Amino acid sequence: MKKFIRMQYTKWYQTLKNGLSTQNPIVISVLGICSALAVTNQVQNAIAMGLGVTFVVMASSATVSLLRNFIPSKVRMVAYMVIISTYVIVVQMFLEGFFPVIAKNLAAYVGLIITNCIVMGRAEAYAIKNPVKYTVIDGFANGMGYTLVLITVASIREIIGFGTFLGMRVMPGSWINWVVFTMAPGGFFLIGLLAWGVRTLTRQYEE
Amino acid sequence: MKTLKLLLFVVIMGAITAGLITGMDALTKDRIAENANYEWKSTMLSHHEIGFNITNYTALFEENFEMVEETENPRDAVYRHKELGTYTFFYTGGGLWGEINGILTLEADGRTIKNIDVLNQSETPGLGARVKDRDYLDTFIGKVFNEAGEIKLLTPDLNIENEDVVDKITGATGTSGRFNVLLNENYKEKMGSIVNIDLEEVAIYRWKSTILTHNDIEFTRTNYAEIFEAEFDKLLNTEVEKEDVFLHKTLKTYSYFYSGEGMWGEINGIITLEEDGKTIKMLTVLEESEIEGAGVKDRVYLDKFAGKVFDPKLSAVAGDGTPEHSVIDGLTGATTTTNNFAKILNDSYEVKMAGILDIDLEKQALYAWKSVLLLHQGIESTIDNFEELFDQNFQAVLSTENTKEDLYKHKTNNNYSFYFKGTGFAGEFEGIITLNADGKTIKKITILNQSERRGSVIGTDDYLDKYIGKVFDPVLVINRFELENDTNLIDDLTNATTTSTQFVKALNKTYEAKLKDVLTLDLEAIKDFEWKAMILAHHGIKSNFSNYTSLFESTFTKLLNKADAKDDLYQAADGTYSYYLLGQGFKGADIIGVITLESNGKKIKKLSIIQQSENRGKVIETIDFLNKYIGKVFDPILTLEASEGVLDHSIVDGIADASTTSKNFVDMLNDAYNEKMGGINQ
Numbered sequence: 001m002k003k004f005i006r007m008q009y010t011k012w013y014q015t016l017k018n019g020l021s022t023q024n025p026i027v028i029s030v031l032g033i034c035s036a037l038a039v040t041n042q043v044q045n046a047i048a049m050g051l052g053v054t055f056v057v058m059a060s061s062a063t064v065s066l067l068r069n070f071i072p073s074k075v076r077m078v079a080y081m082v083i084i085s086t087y088v089i090v091v092q093m094f095l096e097g098f099f100p101v102i103a104k105n106l107a108a109y110v111g112l113i114i115t116n117c118i119v120m121g122r123a124e125a126y127a128i129k130n131p132v133k134y135t136v137i138d139g140f141a142n143g144m145g146y147t148l149v150l151i152t153v154a155s156i157r158e159i160i161g162f163g164t165f166l167g168m169r170v171m172p173g174s175w176i177n178w179v180v181f182t183m184a185p186g187g188f189f190l191i192g193l194l195a196w197g198v199r200t201l202t203r204q205y206e207e
Numbered sequence: 208m209k210t211l212k213l214l215l216f217v218v219i220m221g222a223i224t225a226g227l228i229t230g231m232d233a234l235t236k237d238r239i240a241e242n243a244n245y246e247w248k249s250t251m252l253s254h255h256e257i258g259f260n261i262t263n264y265t266a267l268f269e270e271n272f273e274m275v276e277e278t279e280n281p282r283d284a285v286y287r288h289k290e291l292g293t294y295t296f297f298y299t300g301g302g303l304w305g306e307i308n309g310i311l312t313l314e315a316d317g318r319t320i321k322n323i324d325v326l327n328q329s330e331t332p333g334l335g336a337r338v339k340d341r342d343y344l345d346t347f348i349g350k351v352f353n354e355a356g357e358i359k360l361l362t363p364d365l366n367i368e369n370e371d372v373v374d375k376i377t378g379a380t381g382t383s384g385r386f387n388v389l390l391n392e393n394y395k396e397k398m399g400s401i402v403n404i405d406l407e408e409v410a411i412y413r414w415k416s417t418i419l420t421h422n423d424i425e426f427t428r429t430n431y432a433e434i435f436e437a438e439f440d441k442l443l444n445t446e447v448e449k450e451d452v453f454l455h456k457t458l459k460t461y462s463y464f465y466s467g468e469g470m471w472g473e474i475n476g477i478i479t480l481e482e483d484g485k486t487i488k489m490l491t492v493l494e495e496s497e498i499e500g501a502g503v504k505d506r507v508y509l510d511k512f513a514g515k516v517f518d519p520k521l522s523a524v525a526g527d528g529t530p531e532h533s534v535i536d537g538l539t540g541a542t543t544t545t546n547n548f549a550k551i552l553n554d555s556y557e558v559k560m561a562g563i564l565d566i567d568l569e570k571q572a573l574y575a576w577k578s579v580l581l582l583h584q585g586i587e588s589t590i591d592n593f594e595e596l597f598d599q600n601f602q603a604v605l606s607t608e609n610t611k612e613d614l615y616k617h618k619t620n621n622n623y624s625f626y627f628k629g630t631g632f633a634g635e636f637e638g639i640i641t642l643n644a645d646g647k648t649i650k651k652i653t654i655l656n657q658s659e660r661r662g663s664v665i666g667t668d669d670y671l672d673k674y675i676g677k678v679f680d681p682v683l684v685i686n687r688f689e690l691e692n693d694t695n696l697i698d699d700l701t702n703a704t705t706t707s708t709q710f711v712k713a714l715n716k717t718y719e720a721k722l723k724d725v726l727t728l729d730l731e732a733i734k735d736f737e738w739k740a741m742i743l744a745h746h747g748i749k750s751n752f753s754n755y756t757s758l759f760e761s762t763f764t765k766l767l768n769k770a771d772a773k774d775d776l777y778q779a780a781d782g783t784y785s786y787y788l789l790g791q792g793f794k795g796a797d798i799i800g801v802i803t804l805e806s807n808g809k810k811i812k813k814l815s816i817i818q819q820s821e822n823r824g825k826v827i828e829t830i831d832f833l834n835k836y837i838g839k840v841f842d843p844i845l846t847l848e849a850s851e852g853v854l855d856h857s858i859v860d861g862i863a864d865a866s867t868t869s870k871n872f873v874d875m876l877n878d879a880y881n882e883k884m885g886g887i888n889q
Contacts, residue, residue, distance in 0.1 A: 041332070063223065070216045079220060086224040090231045097235025100242040104327070182333050
């Protein structure tokens with residue numbers, strides 16, 4: 001117990017906690033909303049997207065952190081873009097080479113990771129001024145924070161909108177699909193409600 | 208130092224990114240290339256319930272399948288299972304929003320669907336994207352490609368129980384339609400040679416059977432070609448048989464294949480027209496790829512076209528002047544498809560039928576008037592024999608270039624017949640008149656066309672029969688002055704004086720033109736007669752061509768003793784004055800008339816117009832218009848506009864929209880008055 005209490009004050013624990021809840025990229029920082037709306041109508045998409053983003057944010061943050069003393073501050077944004085793009089291409093190749101079915105299912109969403117604000121956001125807000133080991137934890141925390149929200153939203157949307165979970169039928173046959181949940185407005189409602197709930201729990205209020 | 212640092216950074220960045228990507232590429236290149244085949248090969252394996260994993264699928268594939276025919280890209284080949292004899296192939300084609308491809312596996316018969324999968328599609332999520340759903344694809348299993356190499360999409364007139372009919376996706380008609388088309392196309396392409404489908408023959412059967420159906424002819428799959436050959440004549444003899452127009456030998460209906468661009472692709476089909484070559488008998492759409500307008504092929508919609516007329520075009524828009532029988536129903540929510548469809552039908556109609564109808568129309572037009580000439584001689588004719596009969600009975604007198612304009616003399620009874628036309632109140636009228644051998648007495652008049660309103664009675668036998676026995680002496684005169692009926696006096700038409708005036712005028716003019724040489728008509732004398740007889744009529748004196756000169760001389764006193772009788776002024780015993788009017792109308796054409804003044808020499812008693820060729824001002828010769836001038840007074844002149852010092856009795860009405868004619872008309876009256884009456888009034 002004492003160990004746990006002490007752990008709460010370690011930097012890596014704080015970093016992890018921030019990413020997952022108190023600084024959750026979607027519901028608190030409101031980053032990466034576009035992809036959160038686009039891919040969350042089915043859980044399968046949400047999981048794959050979440051994992052892809054987690055890997056890219058970890059890898060790119062680590063790289064940025066590694067190079068943080070070399071990157072001239074004037075061109076740092078450009079440098080982030082190059083690094084992020086590289087990892088997205090790597091992810092794409094990896095999936096195509098080893099998981100062709102998943103690569104096909106994700107299709108254009110993988111490419112969309114480049115435009116995800118979280119990746120760029122962590123690079124600028126954290127990786128550029130922290131050592132590699134913490135940036136990896138930070139990247140993981142933020143990626144998982146993103147993934148968890150995506151899965152939560154996607155679960156609700158898939159169940160209500162399609163009557164299925166991970167493609168399996170869970171609602172009774174008489175269930176009438178709420179088509180609005182399969183479309184962007186449904187995603188907005190849910191993310192809005194989720195942001196409200198999480199912010200209330202973590203006592204994060206805007207001034 | 209700063210530059211060096213930047214340079215170093217660029218090198219490091221380049222090295223890291225390039226290293227990562229090339230490394231990853233080297234690691235995955237072969238796998239990615241191999242995996243391109245993974246998708247379709249693994250699907251073909253699973254269609255045969257063969258277990259595999261990512262490492263052994265290639266070997267398993269080689270072991271189980273053989274290529275039926277070598278292709279450049281192994282994916283495009285048809286594969287046969289070595290033991291089961293089943294066929295499996297990769298299909299691809301355009302969906303609604305992008306490519307749809309997948310694997311189709313057929314039983315050993317090459318026709319029955321064993322399994323089907325969609326690998327890639329980009330249809331609307333939740334709607335057309337359900338094309339990849341197992342639930343939907345399972346409905347294809349057991350369905351059979353028919354002998355035309357097709358499976359059909361369910362429509363209201365098909366039964367889902369049929370082995371070649373497949374269901375569609377609710378709410379995604381467009382995707383269902385495209386999917387069906389691409390499956391059929393791929394099947395025919397890949398399996399056509401294997402299962403011996405004669406694609407050409409199938410295509411021919413498709414349109415020929417439709418034409419046969421349109422004409423209610425019974426046939427079977429085996430004898431249709433023979434029956435088609437026996438029942439139809441080819442009108443155009445085109446190189447490609449499909450492009451021809453087919454005339455049914457007995458029904459005389461026209462059928463042809465039409466095609467053109469709809470909103471999303473080609474729309475084609477068969478149209479059958481009634482005997483007249485204009486009215487739609489039946490319409491069928493064979494192929495279309497519309498979305499909102501997919502209903503264009505529905506029988507219920509197409510049946511509404513029956514009875515519609517190319518007059519001369521169909522239109523989807525009502526109220527643009529298109530006759531009602533040419534306005535077609537729109538497809539709800541698919542205006543573009545409707546409009547395009549109308550255009551396709553119109554364009555192909557023009558291409559196919561213009562030539563055919565021209566020939567027929569020309570003959571029909573000849574028949575229209577030549578048969579009337581024959582009928583005036585009591586000879587009935589048909590479209591097939593009228594030309595022969597006509598030549599047997601008539602000879603052309605004038606040999607005009609246009610045969611219609613000629614004067615025809617009957618070879619035995621010497622009757623004269625000719626065609627006349629004129630412009631009435633509402634439009635043109637045309638007809639045929641036949642005269643007895645004397646060249647003057649009317650034997651019969653027939654109206655071919657007219658579009659009069661109140662004057663439409665000119666087209667009735669009752670009216671035209673009154674002309675029988677009347678004589679061009681040398682003109683026909685309308686009985687406007689309650690004179691006794693005479694040989695050349697024609698009853699007026701109450702309420703349609705313009706029509707009767709124009710009708711008689713047309714008869715007179717045509718008569719003059721046609722018979723002036725044959726009868727050596729003295730045209731000057733006729734003109735002289737026209738105005739003198741009119742002046743006599745103003746005084747209630749009836750005259751004819753033989754007595755008008757003496758009557759005129761005995762009735763009137765010449766006051767001016769001019770050399771030309773037209774320039775003189777004539778006074779009757781009751782003191783009234785009459786004289787000839789000549790003026791120029793709009794565009795300089797002559798206006799000729801006569802006027803009679805009261806004995807005070809100022810007030811108009813009668814006014815008549817004998818000749819005019821005004822356009823908008825043509826009403827100057829109507830009774831209604833001229834009657835407004837009766838009672839008006841030259842004080843000292845007539846005027847169109849009220850101004851100070853001008854009395855009401857000198858103000859006359861002009862003609863709306865014809866100010867030149869109005870002005871010229873009043874000028875003519877004033878000039879003639881001054882010229883003729885100037886000396887009298889002083």
